[in-house]
Structure formats: C-alpha cells, structure tokens
Amino acid sequence: MRLIWPFPEPERIRVDAGFLDPAYPRWRRGAGLPPAEHPGADLNLEGTSGDGDLGYPVVAIAEGRVVHSRAHRVWGHIVLLEHDLPGLGRFWSQYAHLLFRTVREGDWVMAGEPVGSVGKGDPTRPFLAHLHWEIRRSPIPADAWPGADRAYIEAHYLDPVAFLRQNYSPARRYFRAGVVLFAPQRQELGPGVVNLERPDLAQVALRKP
C-alpha cells in the first residue's frame, strides 16, 4: 500500500495549525469567530506567506473512492475520500477550502493523484489560503464541523500529521482485492499487492487467504 502526504512536495509542508491546536481557539476568539477546536491540520507551503500557495496542487494520500466532491459556502470545495487499506482498515481523508476540484463522486483515485488545489474557502471570512486536511475514522458528513465539542472530535477524528508520520509509506505499492493471473487459466488469485517500484518486472505479491 502507499500512504503519502497531501502535497506533491512533502519536504515543503508547513503545519500552521495542528490537530486540537491550543492556539486555534485563541485565534478564533481574536478573529471574532464562534468557539471551536481544530479537528484537522492546516497545511501551507514552506517559503510562502499570505495567499502565496493559492492554487498549489493537493493530492490523494492513499488510493480510495471519492465519496464527496462538492462546493460549500464557507468551506469552499471539499473532497472526501474513503480508504480501506491492509493493516489500517477503513478511514476517510478530507481536503477542504479547495480552490477547485479535479475528481467526481464515485471516482477511484490512486495515492498521489491530484484531487484539487489549495484555496481559501469563503472569501468573506478572514482566511488566508491553506489546505484544511482531516483524517476521520467514521463516515461523518463531509462538511461536519464539531465546533468546541472535543469528545466528538476525539471519537471521530485522528491527528492527521501523527497518522501520516506513523504510517508514511511512499513506495508505489497498491493493494488489490482481486489479482487475476491471465495464464494459464485466468485464475482469480485473491488479494494481492502490486508493486510499481520496479515497472521493468511484474511484481505481484499475493496475500495468504
């Protein structure tokens, strides 16, 4: 399986607000916004400030299905992916405040495929361009906003930066539920991992049933 950061240049990621970041409620108070805790991470591109990374590509962190791809008034565009990876099970990744989207609901995307670009959501709000990125362990609505409900956040979300650091796996390996051997008898071999690190060789590892 492949699990990577949502920017194509991971070495340039700057986390400007972390998961349940204590600075976040203070910033909201200062900006005159209703109280809330931060259920995701805000990512920006190192070396930029202000809206300097507006339009920068956002990519899928793992292969999965697009379960939501729509425009929202405050959020801007949101893409929500559903993943089911060996060892990790089902989880969801959400990409919000996008300037535009490049995928539709029902699409299957691979890790590293663009899903949209960094935007700033509602232009009437005091937001600078950034990616709001979440990892969820429940199929809650794409635009869920738990506000100050910390128990809800702890029940349904994971710290996306910690999750990625723990499970980062940049090799081009893709889990497939069904691997079919074309010869000699088109046998269905069951679950396997296709390794594209060596495209000069066919590399398919079968998982024992």
Ligand SMILES: [Zn+2]
């Ligand atoms: Zn955010």
